[in-house]
Amino acid sequence: MSNKKKKKLTPTQQQYQQYAKQREPKRPVFLNCARAFLVGGLICTLGQGLQWMFISYFGFDEVTAGNPTAAVLIIISVLLTGLGVYDHIAQWAGAGTAIPVTGFANTMASAAIEHRSEGYVLGVGGNMFKISGPVITYGVFFAFVVSLIKIIIKELGGM
């Protein structure tokens, strides 16, 4: 909780906040990191394997192989999400499944499946980007700003 919010609370509430903080179970940070490293590393190794396959057997090169690799990883992730397996892995692996592109597909598929009872247009269509939206919004906004800065530096004769 931010300090600003804390000041508005009554003393009793502040006491309670502290008490609650003490009782909060300690997160096993090291163990979580080890799991994230293992699972995240394995997903990237799988990606590397797919990329190698696309380069050696389907005539893609290092750069173009990225697209089919991402697509296949996304299909696998969506399937596992639909079957309810991905969430089990995610619970164990934490960031290991959230950070790779499969996590992005997982948030979209799970939001789409979860909201289908609200109808296909407003439910599925409207909620699909509910969790993955921030990634696209901030990615695009910062990519725009970074590109503009880079262009300005270039036009001014630097780099």
Added chain:
Amino acid sequence: MIMEKFLWAFVVGGAICVIGQILMDVFRLTPAHTTSSLVVAGTILGGLGLYEPLIKFAGAGATVPISSFGNSLVKGAMAEYEMNGIVGVLTGIFEVTSAGISAAIVFAFMASLFFKPKG
């Protein structure tokens, strides 16, 4: 040589996930904040020209984590700018990432047709 590529993909990809886990556990960010932070970090590293060398070095270890999404956005925007001038920043921004986003939308929608919510 190939085994080496796999090893570095594992190590670098795992390391990026550990950064994400630390953001979640130590700095108490939600998964959405964590992935957004990594994407923003990707755009900045891409703008500085530091992400491409990492991809050369680690292959899928750098392209599979979500931070490469940020790098690809900048890369697409800059490539279109070189060809079409300033408006290219807007037209090119999704150029490289289009496959990933389109695939995710199409398959997520198909999944919502075939699967029922679990649990």
